Amino acid sequence: MKIRIAAALFVLILASNAFSQIPFSQADETNYTLGLQSFRQGDYSTAYQYFQQVMSDSLNQRSAESFYYGARTLFNLRRYQESITTIDTFLVRFPADEHRFEMFYILGANYYEVGRYRTAAAQFVTAIDSSADRVVRDRSVASLRTLVDFNLSFDDIETLFEQCHSRLSAVTVAIGFARRAYFSDKLSDADRILKEFRQRYPQSGAGSNEVARWIDRIAGDSALSQAQVKIGVLLPLEYGSGVGDKLLLGIQLALDNYNAAAQTKVGLVLKNYGGSLRNLDADMRALVKDGNVKAIVGPVFSNEVSDVAEIANSNRVPLITPTATQVGLTSGNPYVFQANPNFKTRARAIVDYAVNVLHIQKIAILSPSDSYGRTIANYFAERLRELGVKPVSTAYFESGTTDLSQQIGKIKEDAAALNEPYVDFGKLDRQEQMKLRAYGIAPAYLDSLVKSKGSIDAFDLFGENPKEVADSLGIPIVNRSTLGEFDALRSLGAIFVPLTSSKDIGIIGAQLAYYNVKTQLLGTDDWYDLNQLSNNELYVDGVIFCSDTYFNTSSPAYIAASDSLSQISDMDFDRTIAYGYDVMNMLLNAIKSGNSSRLDITNALRSDTYNGLHSTISFGGDNSNHYMHILQFKKGNIIDLGEVNTQQ
DSSP states (O other): OOOOOOTTOSOOOOOTTTTTTSOOOHHHHHHHHHHHHHHHTTOHHHHHHHHHHHHHSSSOTTHHHHHHHHHHHHHHTTOHHHHHHHHHHHHHHOTTOTTHHHHHHHHHHHHHHTTOHHHHHHHHHHHHHHOOOHHHHHHHHHHHHHHHHHTOOHHHHHHHHHHOOSHHHHHHHHHHHHHHHTTTTOHHHHHHHHHHHHHHOOSSOTTHHHHHHHHHHHHHHHHGGGOSSEEEEEEOOOSSSSHHHHHHHHHHHHHHHHHHHOSSOOEEEEEEOTTOHHHHHHHHHHHHHOTTEEEEEOOSSHHHHHHHHHHHHHHTOOEEESSOOOTTSSTTOTTEEEOSOOHHHHHHHHHHIIIIISOOOOEEEEEESSHHHHHHHHHHHHHHHHTTOOOSOEEEEOTTOSOOHHHHHHHHHHHHTTOEEEEEGGGOOHHHHHHHHHHTOOHHHHHHHHHHTOEEEHHHHHOSSHHHHHHHHTOOOEEESOOOTTSOBOSOOEEEOOOSOGGGHHHHHHHHHHTTBOSEEEEOGGGOOHHHHHHTHHHHTTOEEEESOOOOTTSHHHHHHHHHHHTTOSSOOOHHHHHHHHHHHHHHHHHHTTOOSHHHHHHHHHHOEEEOSSOEEEOTTTSBOOEEEEEEEETTEEEEEEEEETTO
């Protein structure tokens, strides 16, 4: 998240009496006016040259304003350290100037840009505490909240809270601390800071109601420590926007909504293993020893799940990992459940759609050469063979490469070996030419082909099913088994391209177009990047890919969840938050149905199907979810083609 200063932040106010004792300089008046004109036009380089001339001159009627605009100009030029130096000089030379409080804000923005977050936050607090200008205060509050939410450590925030000398800055820091701490293991610290704020400012005013709500929320959670049914949560927390933090945000959101209406409350036991396998093992053992913990959500990564699977099995405690994707995690582990489809399921989903729905039989594979790419490509080819389809060609490329000529050449050569249909105009007689004219081929185009005795891809002449059309017209087809570098390849039904990074979307699309490969693109969920797709729409429009997530943002359920989230966090309701939200809701639904023991919940998970916000979750069969969305990028939009269950 970035902090920005608008070019026209405030309207210039001319103080008629402020400089009555300051010498007047016509040259500096002219330079200042020209600088201001360039500044307003966005020509910051020129503007700074004029302001610098005034700043370097002796004190005059435009000195203060030139330092003020000079600092802003340097910020807009991204010369942050020079802007900081300019502001420091301004504050020393003009300590009573009307722009001094805004200068604290600009100083904070500069420190933010150079990564000195604690210093930036202190400057924003100074601006909030000192300025009577509402615009300066509001912008400083917004910037301070960004730092508290995303950039400062909990220790930094506590120190900053002690430096706040106004109700507005103190409540901004206190509530920001609570919003982050609530989704971690620092609830008691949040409670302490909120109550300290209330002691400082006992009277009703800005933030009173929100502080009271957070204190009540924390007190309610503390009461849940006595609940007879609890869910253990095993996550690595970074106290920011890491995977574990987002998962916990979704988990807590689901639990809050449930407990608000349920008569029998469900508690939460949070263990933060911090990415340490040693801590993970100890935390897992502590959870299973707590008889009130009926199920566990976590951990995050596949190797971590493998590490604690035996503990879950031997203690017969259901463990749901919301994110792990490795194949085989649930094999031989009857109490381990995998909510995120594994690699094999992902490859199977797109194959089944291509073959069974689109009825494509000729499919090539163009894959990254790394471990992930080869794994997905192998599962894709394996499923093709199960359906009786042999991959036409397989080629690998290094992610990030800009030249795919060899790989695409191999695919074209392999595909052409299956015969690419062409019409050879050097061999058509007069009667056959007349048939093409009667079919609707433009006379000028037809005459040029006959004159040049050239050949053209039958797909370009007749569209889909060119052999059938040609046969009906009595036009001979020439099957070419070799293709030149830029000859069109149209007979290939599809190319499957899993990606390691969505940054490869433009390269893949442009290279296939450059070498005249015209076919259906298929992919996995690394294609799900609307910005990259939109930027390369000319080449990749129509690509079909599978994804574990698709949000119907107009559904009442999504709107309600998003609104609830906005009340406790500034984060958007993204797929990671949804993983935690949907898994927790599935567990809570099982509990709500009367399943209160570990065994009952395990059996419910094996038999239930939950229609979540990001996807359907069902563990039938092998304790692994087999539901995937099939999506298509078409004319700037992502279209949901439907959800498939690869076990059916």
